[in-house]
Amino acid sequence: MRRLLPAEHKRAFKLAAMRDCSRRCVYCGSPLEYARATLDHVHPLAKGGTHDPGNVVSACPPCNRLKADMLPAEFFLRHPWAGSNFILYARAVHRALKRQARRAVSLAYASAKAA
Secondary structure, three states: OOOOOOHHHHHHHHHHHHHHOOOEOOOOOOEOOOOOOEEEEOOOHHHOOOOOHHHEEEEOHHHHHHHOOOOHHHHHHHOHHHHHHHHHHOOOOOHHHHHHHHHHHHHHHHHHHHO
């Protein structure tokens, strides 16, 4: 069963995520206003992720829909540009998530070069 956050906690999470991500979408790098920003769980709740601040980032609605419930490695392999921006803008995420992003982006660009 999914636990919902009270409104004041969600607002605090969103403000913290926006601050930690330089008020930008971590996937495309576009500037975000509070009203337009969405919270994205890098490791999706549907796949065992948590509401932990190290797993929550700010994203624009189109990127959040594009990522859906994909795991980070899968998403960054399909969209290496998003992984590159994630490495740049997602400053407060768990180190393991950043390592996954670096690995996936390297693999994606190596595969593209070989093809």
